[in-house]
Amino acid sequence: MNKTPLHAQHVAAGARMVDFGGWEMPINYGSQIEEHHAVRQAAGMFDVSHMTVVDLEGVDVRAFLLKLLANNVDKLKQPGKALYSCMLNEQGGVIDDLIVYFMDDEWYRLVVNAATRVRDLAWINQQAACFDMTVTERPELAMIALQGPQARGYFHTTLGAEEAEEARELKRFSAQQIGSWFVARTGYTGEDGYEIICAPEDAQRLWQELMEQSVQPCGLGARDTLRLEAAMNLYGQDMDETVTPFESNLAWTVALSPEDRAFLGREALQAQKDAGVSRQLTGLVLLDRGVLRHGQIVHSSRGDGETTSGSFSPVAEQSIALARLPADIVEGDIVEVAMRNKRLRAQVVSPPFVRNGKPDYELQQ
């Protein structure tokens, strides 16, 4: 089993450790709901060192990414800017979702999912073969996500005056090398904060300093409910190679213009768009008592669908889910979810479920 550089610190903090795709990771340190609220109300930190960091370097990197990604890296004008994108197969199916950071003309950094690491690296290397560039995985680096309305302030106190000033000036969805650390103002919770990529010993020291400041350590459990409230897709659950971004609430990440940018999967997406997309990924709020989960059948007058992620929203204090449903279902519709031997009523809502720490939907009476 793989262990991150922070493993001993998790165990010392009383974490419940679980196997997560071959990594022994903390699921929670106590109450998962308290960890969730800490991130929404103040700050929490996550060990995400299992994530896969890949550096792309060389003169052809931009040209390569224009082909590899469904989103358009030509949107990245300023060094440090980040872009969220899907990486598609020729059929338009999602191989993975990722963040690409534009550091300079010959250096881009990708952060991709741990669970898809082997497939991703094989695909990237295969596509990179005819470009003048190198693909380098950086497994030696650790990664900490510090998230929440007070997260940035906590991080700044761990830095020297000059470094803190650099961090303060960092814009949303941007990254910068600060000293030997890669600091990005990104995350997977819907809150402001940082993702910090650094050497293992630096990560251990940073984690310890933040623990001493009483920043709440948070496990993968809270990470999942936070990202679900923010309606951020989980790869392998909300999408995979059998669905396109259009069927995954990610049309906003597909750049079909300019028309002459021949990215992988483009023809299939264009054909699907021309024919009409028959399914959508949208939100459900459970009206009856219970908890929505992944893989439940959803019945509606317009056809059936399926929940892809479901849990209890600690902020809304209600069960929420992402569901792949017929395209003509609209916000406000009432559907039925099959659960054990019953059918429970749920209302279709437009994701995200939570914004600025509050529920972001209204239920009809």
Next chain:
Amino acid sequence: MSHVDKSARYLASHEWVRQGDAGAITVGISDHAQAALGDLVFIELPEVGATFDKGDAIAVVESVKAASDVYAPIGGEVIRINEALEDAPQLTNESPFEDGWLFVIVPTDTTEIDSLMDADAYAATLGD
């Protein structure tokens, strides 16, 4: 290390039972079970008056992480359920052996209880 209440008997599936007056037994889930499940957010209890055979799925405890069935530790009729759990399922996290009990059964055959594990035997299965 989880707490194992000495006055209860246990199933390998982490339910506990405790015999009360007039032969009725109270059923709950163990401290080990609630800790493994994490924060409970919904508990579906059986209807009062429902009858069950030993081993039937009789209730469901749902945490933020997962749903888990609770099995009837003994055949019988449900005579009472813990209605406080409807609004406060976290009682089963906070007090699994007392305030967080789930339901009360009148057993068809009280001798079935003797086949369940005592506290020491159950504790030995936990390995924590």
